Amino acid sequence: MKNHTVIDSPYGPLTLVADDGVLCGLYMAEQRHRPPQENFGPRDDTLFGAAEEQLEAYFEGGLKEFTLPLRMSGTPFQREVWDQLRRIPYGETRSYGELAGFLGNPGASRAVGLANGRNPIGIIVPCHRVVGASGGLTGYGGGLDRKQRLLDFESGAALF
16 A cells, blocks of 8 residues: 655655555656656655655765665666666766666667656665766756756755
């Protein structure tokens, strides 16, 4: 059974979604590919203590790696991409092409980009750490301004 809560963050409200108590979604307001609200189940503010604590520690600059159990629904390829995202260290970036290479398919950068854009657990699964081949910002479901702010925050260029 799915449940959700909404928490405040430096990036606006975040909707956390759990399936049988396991985090399966983190969505920003006005995020591209955000599922309809009715898919999130009833609101229950009691299920998300660990996620809220880790997100708060992250936003305070004290947490560099999330250790939450996650349930990510997607195709096998999408799940492989999302696993690679979790391997990108805090404060670093990788290009879509690099991720494709890590997956053993260097020509799949476009497919990696599409999978990256469908990441259901933003911030915790750090799709914001993926940039274009030149190092420039490319698409981000939460908006390029949020992506830049997250990258600046992780690089120490900006604090909240």
